[in-house]
Amino acid sequence: MGIIKKFYITKFKKERPKIELKNISLSFNKRQILDNITCTIREGEICGLLGPNGVGKSTIFNLIIGLLKPDYGSVFIDKKKVNNIPIYKRSSEFKVSIVPQNGGVFSDLTTYQNLNAIADLVIDEKKERLFKIEYMISKFELDAVKLIKAKYLSGGQRKRLSISMALLSNPKIILMDEPFQGLDLISTRSLQETIVNLQTEDNSRCCVISDHAARDLLNISDRAIILANKKIIAHGQPKELIRNEEAKNLYFGNTFNIN
Ligand SMILES: Nc1ncnc2c1ncn2[C@@H]1O[C@H](COP(=O)(O)OP(=O)(O)OP(=O)(O)O)[C@@H](O)[C@H]1O
Numbered sequence: 001m002g003i004i005k006k007f008y009i010t011k012f013k014k015e016r017p018k019i020e021l022k023n024i025s026l027s028f029n030k031r032q033i034l035d036n037i038t039c040t041i042r043e044g045e046i047c048g049l050l051g052p053n054g055v056g057k058s059t060i061f062n063l064i065i066g067l068l069k070p071d072y073g074s075v076f077i078d079k080k081k082v083n084n085i086p087i088y089k090r091s092s093e094f095k096v097s098i099v100p101q102n103g104g105v106f107s108d109l110t111t112y113q114n115l116n117a118i119a120d121l122v123i124d125e126k127k128e129r130l131f132k133i134e135y136m137i138s139k140f141e142l143d144a145v146k147l148i149k150a151k152y153l154s155g156g157q158r159k160r161l162s163i164s165m166a167l168l169s170n171p172k173i174i175l176m177d178e179p180f181q182g183l184d185l186i187s188t189r190s191l192q193e194t195i196v197n198l199q200t201e202d203n204s205r206c207c208v209i210s211d212h213a214a215r216d217l218l219n220i221s222d223r224a225i226i227l228a229n230k231k232i233i234a235h236g237q238p239k240e241l242i243r244n245e246e247a248k249n250l251y252f253g254n255t256f257n258i259n
């Protein structure tokens, strides 16, 4: 495999925090899921979020977009505490966009109608709207299924549609929950390139991505966070993370490698 990512942000010029979670704890029905989570995701970085099933990765995304509130602790975006800022305001004020783990599309609308429904909300100019929809259809190779209802798309096609919808608004913060799930090899490679290009196009944009395709994800991540047993057990650059003993024991196993 050739090099997709030409540079990794190992030293941040500004170290400007984009998203900060401070001492976050959260329980569902008295079952504790997150215990005193503190971390910073910096402006311009691609950050992987890894951990076993049920550890709380999607929950963290929901805390960032405002679908959930923590029991304790605070969420900051651009240094502003957002605990009480509703979901729609977080999306418009901070330009946060999410590719959810499941769904994210309107089943009874066609591919085109799905894109149009979001474009209508986020792009004012009609000409730009039409251009952007066609651009996404071509970029994510959805032309053949443009007029097919989303419920009839294959898993990978639906995922590509959901990703293209999330990118329509030109977001500054992109949260992707298992974007590689169901993608074939060429689509995986193409999505990796898309994500790296999103960073190259706008070096203040940040992407937080959770996926079990750990190798595909770590190959494009500047840094990653590993969760296990309700806590962050390791946080750093991929190459050092895969050597971290606790991360090996609780997530990667002994034989995992990247590149
Ligand atoms: N609304 C809810 N009510 C009760 N429990 C919930 C709720 N949402 C999530 N959970 C529980 O919280 C835990 C974390 O769920 P979450 O979806 O964040 O895991 P995840 O790390 O994204 O897992 P996966 O890798 O399988 O997607 C799970 O045990 C789940 O059952």
Ligand SMILES: [Mg+2]
Pocket: 057, 058, 059, 101, 177
């Ligand atoms: Mg999840």
